[in-house]
Each structure stands twice: as C-alpha cells, then as structure tokens.
Amino acid sequence: MPTDLRDRLPIAAYIFSPMGVLVNAASPYRTLRDLIEAAGAEPGKITYGSGGVGTSPQLLAEDFASRIGATLLSVPFRGAGEAAQALMAGTIDMLIASPATALGNLGPGGRLRRLAVGSERRLPLLPDVPTFAEAGVTGFVVSSWISFFAPGGTPVEVTDRLAREVVNYEHS
Numbered sequence: 001m002p003t004d005l006r007d008r009l010p011i012a013a014y015i016f017s018p019m020g021v022l023v024n025a026a027s028p029y030r031t032l033r034d035l036i037e038a039a040g041a042e043p044g045k046i047t048y049g050s051g052g053v054g055t056s057p058q059l060l061a062e063d064f065a066s067r068i069g070a071t072l073l074s075v076p077f078r079g080a081g082e083a084a085q086a087l088m089a090g091t092i093d094m095l096i097a098s099p100a101t102a103l104g105n106l107g108p109g110g111r112l113r114r115l116a117v118g119s120e121r122r123l124p125l126l127p128d129v130p131t132f133a134e135a136g137v138t139g140f141v142v143s144s145w146i147s148f149f150a151p152g153g154t155p156v157e158v159t160d161r162l163a164r165e166v167v168n169y170e171h172s
Helices: 032-041 056-068 080-089 099-105 156-170
Strands: 008-018 020-024 047-050 073-076 094-097 112-117 143-151
Touching: 008 099, 008 156, 020 032, 020 080, 032 056, 032 112, 047 056, 047 080, 056 073, 056 094, 080 094, 143 156
Parallel strands: 047 073, 047 094
Antiparallel strands: 008 143, 020 094, 020 112
C-alpha cells in the first residue's frame, strides 16, 4: 500500500548513526587526506561501493566526491552487506557506511579502517577517528536514522504517550 510521509505524525527520533568513510585495513589510505589526494591525482580511479544506485551511501559518496572536487567510480552491489564484503576483500577502495556496518572489523587486527565520521564531534565509540570537518571536509555531517511515526489523525494523547514510552525505553 503506497504511503506518503505527509500522512504520518512524527513520534520520536530514536537512533542517529553518523555515516563515515571506511577503507580496507591494508589500503594505502591511512587518513582521509590520503584518500582525497589520491582521488584528485587520478580522477575515476578510486572506487566506492554501495547497496545500489540511489541508496543513501551512493548519494552520500557522490556528495562527498563533489565536496572534495573529485570523481569517484561507483560500484553498485545488491545490498550494503555485499558492498562491505567487497571492501574487506579489497575489490573496492572505500565505502560510506554507519559505524554498525563494520564495528566488528575495525581496530587492531580488523579488516577495515574508518577514516572519518559524519558527526559534529568525535564519537565516544571511535575516539581516534576524526570528523569530516577535522579531516578538511566541512559541512559533511551525515547520519542514518530511525524514527517512529504514527498514522495521520492519531489522537494527540496516543502520540504523546508513545513519545514518552520511547524516551522511557531509551533511559531504561
């Protein structure tokens, strides 16, 4: 059944997950600056994966490329999982994804390295990873998110109760 978000009432924003640039741990790109310089030196050589054309990671990668004045080569996959596998295998150069996408493969002995995160401040979970702004790409604050909505016309008493319950759950 088709839906229109204008027919929905926002209840609560639940999860915000800043996106970031990931590379293979064996990649020559140790910093975001390394990646940016390589992309500028050889337009179209740096590849990025996404879960398909028109997905958030694909659009974010194109926005990132525009901000750094580079051309990146899109390699679409059937889903984010396939793109992450390709990055771990070294068949693509980078991926823009949320921290959850690769958490088990980051850090010492991990197969991936995060070069930057799309938040205004460094994440407590990834304190050694700079923000895009710290790495020289200003204005690139990007997150995936999960929110709760109710059908239009839902009584305010119900939406208020749902919002309170989400907050209570978050603090439990």
